[in-house]
Amino acid sequence: MKQDVTRTRVAAVTACFAVLFVVVLALSLATGTGGVDIQGALATVRLGFPDDGAATVDQVILYQVRLPRCLFAGIVGSALATAGVLYQGLLRNPLAEPFILGISGGAALGAVVAVATGLAGLFWVRPVLSLAGALTAMALVFVVGRSGTTLRPTTLLLAGVIVNAFFSALIMFFISISTERQLHDITHWLMGNLGSADLVDLRVLFALLAAGFVCAWAQARPLNLLSMGEETAGYLGVNVERVKIILFVTGSLLTALAVAFSGIIGFVGLIIPHMVRLVFGSDHRLLLPAACLFGGAFLVAADTIARSVVPYAELPVGVVTALCGAPFFLYLLKRGESRIS
Amino acid sequence: MNVLSLKHVTFHYAGGPAVLKDISCRFEADRFRGIIGPNGSGKTTLLKVIDGMLKPRRGSVLFDDRDIADVNRSEVARMIAVVPQEGALVFPFTVAEVVLMGRAPHLGRFAFEGKRDRDIARTAMERTGVLPFARRNMNELSGGERQRVLIARALAQQPRLILLDEPTAFLDIKYQKTVFDLLVELNRDEGLGILAVTHDLNLAALYCDTLVLLSEGRINAQGPPGEVITEERIARVYETEVRVEYNGGSDRPRVILRR
Numbered sequence: 001m002k003q004d005v006t007r008t009r010v011a012a013v014t015a016c017f018a019v020l021f022v023v024v025l026a027l028s029l030a031t032g033t034g035g036v037d038i039q040g041a042l043a044t045v046r047l048g049f050p051d052d053g054a055a056t057v058d059q060v061i062l063y064q065v066r067l068p069r070c071l072f073a074g075i076v077g078s079a080l081a082t083a084g085v086l087y088q089g090l091l092r093n094p095l096a097e098p099f100i101l102g103i104s105g106g107a108a109l110g111a112v113v114a115v116a117t118g119l120a121g122l123f124w125v126r127p128v129l130s131l132a133g134a135l136t137a138m139a140l141v142f143v144v145g146r147s148g149t150t151l152r153p154t155t156l157l158l159a160g161v162i163v164n165a166f167f168s169a170l171i172m173f174f175i176s177i178s179t180e181r182q183l184h185d186i187t188h189w190l191m192g193n194l195g196s197a198d199l200v201d202l203r204v205l206f207a208l209l210a211a212g213f214v215c216a217w218a219q220a221r222p223l224n225l226l227s228m229g230e231e232t233a234g235y236l237g238v239n240v241e242r243v244k245i246i247l248f249v250t251g252s253l254l255t256a257l258a259v260a261f262s263g264i265i266g267f268v269g270l271i272i273p274h275m276v277r278l279v280f281g282s283d284h285r286l287l288l289p290a291a292c293l294f295g296g297a298f299l300v301a302a303d304t305i306a307r308s309v310v311p312y313a314e315l316p317v318g319v320v321t322a323l324c325g326a327p328f329f330l331y332l333l334k335r336g337e338s339r340i341s
Numbered sequence: 342m343n344v345l346s347l348k349h350v351t352f353h354y355a356g357g358p359a360v361l362k363d364i365s366c367r368f369e370a371d372r373f374r375g376i377i378g379p380n381g382s383g384k385t386t387l388l389k390v391i392d393g394m395l396k397p398r399r400g401s402v403l404f405d406d407r408d409i410a411d412v413n414r415s416e417v418a419r420m421i422a423v424v425p426q427e428g429a430l431v432f433p434f435t436v437a438e439v440v441l442m443g444r445a446p447h448l449g450r451f452a453f454e455g456k457r458d459r460d461i462a463r464t465a466m467e468r469t470g471v472l473p474f475a476r477r478n479m480n481e482l483s484g485g486e487r488q489r490v491l492i493a494r495a496l497a498q499q500p501r502l503i504l505l506d507e508p509t510a511f512l513d514i515k516y517q518k519t520v521f522d523l524l525v526e527l528n529r530d531e532g533l534g535i536l537a538v539t540h541d542l543n544l545a546a547l548y549c550d551t552l553v554l555l556s557e558g559r560i561n562a563q564g565p566p567g568e569v570i571t572e573e574r575i576a577r578v579y580e581t582e583v584r585v586e587y588n589g590g591s592d593r594p595r596v597i598l599r600r
Contacts (some may be wrong), residue, residue, distance in 0.1 A: 004437070007453045092431045148355060225442055226434050231425055234394050236498070237418035237446035282432040285453070334510060 005283040014285055017293035021074065024297040028070045028304040029062060064198075072197035072261075073303040073317075074296035075205050077268050079258040081295020082209075082216055084269030086251035089223040090244060091153045098255040098269035101160035101248075105167030106130075106137025107259040108190060109174075116174040126189075127199070133177045134256035137163050142248065151244045164195055171321045192265035192318030194303050200261050208257055215250040216288055219243055224283040265318045266300075267325035268295055278332050342369035343420075343501045343534065345391065349400035352383075352390055354456030354507060360386045362558040363400070370502045370534030375545035377538075377569075378555030379579050384538040385426075386502045387555065391536070393417050404502075418446035420541040422495035424505040427487060430479050436490050437475040440466055443497030460495075465496035469523060492523065503527075503533035509541060517541070521548045542596045546570055553579060 083098040110133025114126040145156035222243045225233040234240045272295040306317040345368040352361040360383045376384050389395045393409035402409045444458040469489040495503050509517040527533045529566040539545050546566040553563045556578045562569045572585045584597045
C-alpha cells in the first residue's frame, strides 16, 4: 500500500537515497585495478590529502583519479535521471528519455566534428563543440516543435526525431571521411565514457546540476497535474505553456551538460525514473529527488564495473548501463504488470 | 450569491470559423443548469471559455462582476472546478492522490498538503462514494468509478461552481443516475452551482432546473426544460423527428425517437 506523500516522507526517502549514494561512492572508491583496499582507502580518506611531495601512490589514485571520476559519474547520472523525469512528464510518454529530443544528436555531431577536424586534441574543444551542438539541437527542436504559442508534445517528439536523424546523417558523413584512428575516438565517445573527469571543473558542473534540480523541483506539483493531461492541469490552476517551456529548457540543459562531457550514456534517463516510480509512486515531489540521487548512484556503480571488470582495459560505461539496465527494467515492468492485473 | 454572466461572447479557434457567436446569458451559481445541443454546436468550447482557458475574441465572461480573463489561473480554480471528459493517465496515481490534486490551487508552490487538505479530500471522497478505493490506482477503476473520482477532485477544489463536460458519456444507466443524483444533492444541500454539458436530452430534462440549447454557436433557447424541449425545436435544431411526452402530470419532458 502506498503512503501519503508528506514532507517527512520525502525527506526520509531522499535521505535513504543519499545514504545509498554515499555507500556506492565509497565502494566505488575502493574498487579498481590499482589495488587500494577498502580499509586502506578509508584510512587515507581520514588522513586528508597531504602536500604533493608527500602523497603516496594510493593517495594519488584515490584523490586524483578515482574521486573526481566517481563524482563526475554521480553528477552525470543525476543530471540524466532528472532530465528523464522532466521529459517523461513534459511529453507524457513513458518511453521518453533525455536523448529523445535531438540533444544527443547535436552533441554527438559537435564531438565528431571536433575529432574529424583534428581539433579534439586541444583538451576543451570537444566538450565545447558538443555543448554547442546540443544547444543548437535544443533551439532547433524548440522552434520546429512550437506551433503558434503552444508547445505540443507530439510535434516536439517529431521535431526531435527529425533533428536526430538529420544530425545522424551528418555524423555518418564525417565518419565516412575520418581515419581509422579518428573512427576509434568517435566510436568511443558515442558509446559514452567518463574518462574526461579530469578535464572538467566538478564544482562548476555540480553548481549547474544543483541549479537545474532546483528549477525542476519548483515544477514538481505542476508536473503531477500535467500527468492528468494539459487541459486538466490548466483547470487546476497551472499556467501550462509556461511550465512546459521551463520543463523543456531545464531538461534539455541538464542533458546537454551531461552529454557534452561524457558522450551518449543510454538507459540511465529512461529506467531510473521508472524504477523509482514503480516503488514509490508517481508523485514528482518524491520522484525528482529520489531519481536524481539514484541516477547518480547507478552511474557510479556502472562506471565502477566498466573500469574494473576487464583488467587493464575499460569498457564504455554506456555498454554497462544498457546491459544491466535493460534486463532489470524488463523485470520491474513484468512485476508491475502482474501487480496491476 | 455568485453570478456568472456572459456578455456578447464570440470565439473562434486560430484561423477557424466562429464557434461561439454573440452568446449572452446569466447564471446564478446556485442552480443546476444543463447545456444541450447537437455535435459541433460549441458546448465544450463554451465550458472552456467560461473557465477562462480560452479567451473570448469579443465580449467577456464575468464571475461576480470580475472578468475571468483578468483573474489568475489558481484563483479561477478556487472559484470554478471543471470535470473534463475522461483524460488518460500516463503514470499511475492513486485515487487519493488524484483527489488531493484538487487542493493544488489552494497551496503555495513548495507547500505540501496538510491535515486540513487531507480532511477536505476525504470528505469529498466520502460524498462521492469513492473512499473505499482511495488507495487503488486510477487505471484500475471502471468508467463510473473514475467519473466519481473526478467529481471528488472538483469538490476538493471547494469551488462555487462546477462545470462538467459530458459527465455520463460511456456510463450505463445505473451510473448515469448515480452521477446525476449526486450532482442534484450537491446542488441542493451545498448550494453548489452545476453547469453540465450533456448529449442526453432526457437526463438533462429530468434533472436540470434550466436548460440552454446551443445551435451552431448561438443560444437557440433557454429556460425550464418544458419550454426548451419541444417537438418542433428539437426537430429543427437536431434535424431529427422526435415525439415529446409528459408522464403522469410531470413537468419534465421526455424525448422519444421515431423511426
